[in-house]
Amino acid sequence: MSGGTRAGRREGRTHWRRTPLLAAPAAAAAGALLWQLGTGALAVDFRAQEKPLQLTTSSLYGTAYAAATVDQPVTRADGSAGSVPVLRMGFREGRVNGLCLSRQQEVLGVPYSIVLELGDDDPATWEVRTGETVIDLVSADGVLDLDGVVDINVNGSAAGADGKGPSGGLGSGPDRFGLRADYAKFHSIDARTQDIQIPGFLTTPGLAIRVEPGTVRCPEPRPPRGTPVG
Numbered sequence: 001m002s003g004g005t006r007a008g009r010r011e012g013r014t015h016w017r018r019t020p021l022l023a024a025p026a027a028a029a030a031g032a033l034l035w036q037l038g039t040g041a042l043a044v045d046f047r048a049q050e051k052p053l054q055l056t057t058s059s060l061y062g063t064a065y066a067a068a069t070v071d072q073p074v075t076r077a078d079g080s081a082g083s084v085p086v087l088r089m090g091f092r093e094g095r096v097n098g099l100c101l102s103r104q105q106e107v108l109g110v111p112y113s114i115v116l117e118l119g120d121d122d123p124a125t126w127e128v129r130t131g132e133t134v135i136d137l138v139s140a141d142g143v144l145d146l147d148g149v150v151d152i153n154v155n156g157s158a159a160g161a162d163g164k165g166p167s168g169g170l171g172s173g174p175d176r177f178g179l180r181a182d183y184a185k186f187h188s189i190d191a192r193t194q195d196i197q198i199p200g201f202l203t204t205p206g207l208a209i210r211v212e213p214g215t216v217r218c219p220e221p222r223p224p225r226g227t228p229v230g
Contacts, residue, residue, distance in 0.1 A: 052138045052192040054102040054217055058123045059224035062091030062133065065146070065184035066165030068156035068172035072136050072194050086136040086194050090166035091184065095228040096128035099204075100218035101196075113216035118204040124225035131200025132166045140191035142221075148182020188221045 067089035076082050098119040105112060119128050159178025160170040172178060 051104060052194050053196070054100075055135075055189070055191045055193045055196070056100045056218040056221045057096055057098055057186070057189050058222045059097040059126070060094060060099075060186040060189065061096075061126065061228050062094040062184045064092035064164050064182065066090055066160040066170060066178065066180040068154075068159040068170045068178035069176045070136070070156075070170065070172045074194070084138065084194060086138055088134065088136050088170050088172065089184075090132065090134040090160065090170060092132055092163075092166070094130040094133050095126040096130065097123060097126045097224050098222065099128055100221075102216060102218045104215055111214055113212045113214065115210050115212065115216055115218065117208045117218075118202075118206065120205055123222045126226075126228040128202070128204045130198050130202050132198070134166050134170075134195070134197040135193055136195040138192040138194055140189055142189035142191070143187040145185040145187070146179075146181040146183070147185070150179070150181040152179045154178040154180055185227075187224055190218075190221060 067087055070086060070088045071083040072086045072088070073081065073083050096119065098121075099117070101116045103114045105114065119125075155174060156170070156172030156176025156178040157174040159165065159172060159180050162180075164180040170178070
């Protein structure tokens with residue numbers, strides 16, 4: 001892609017296109033991510049701070065799901081501390097059917113976007129696997145299906161109990177909204193996220209990172225086909 005940086009896994013090699021000097025830090029980070037993915041597991045922590053990340057996915061399936069409202073600490077552009085209200089959701093194990101993350105930044109007053117894409121081009125493979133996952137949502141559009149034993153309007157401090165949500169809990173207050181379910185399936189999601197943490201592992205057959213001038217959004221999520229198998 002003209003003027004951009006792209007890393008891809010092709011026949012066991014890492015391929016780089018033309019790299020502008022402005023994109024060098026992102027290129028170095030991409031190389032480190034690709035090397036870790038080659039080992040079959042990657043712990044991930046995307047922190048958006050003052051600007052949320054855009055996240056799109058064809059579908060996400062999580063087991064032992066829990067969610068609750070929390071106040072997420074952030075560092076503002078001027079360096080001061082603050083917080084934003086988010087819906088924190090977590091699950092013990094997940095399958096993702098294609099994933100894209102886009103983040104807008106500025107360097108020396110020049111706007112650019114970092115776009116990270118995981119998975120393949122087949123909307124039926126559910127190819128990305130995760131261990132425990134925590135996502136702080138600012139907003140989201142899409143479809144949510146809950147299954148198994150579903151508890152809605154649970155006290156926030158208890159939403160992540162009884163084996164639901166991440167093992168470390170959700171960190172919600174005692175008088176906040178919460179819900180939990182045995183299974184959660186998200187379809188055609190376009191969301192703004194403040195934070196994504198996958199402390200255990202993440203595996204994917206493909207990873208691409210590119211740096212583009214201006215504001216670049218992730219493409220619209222494709223409709224999923226089928227359900228996770230295996």
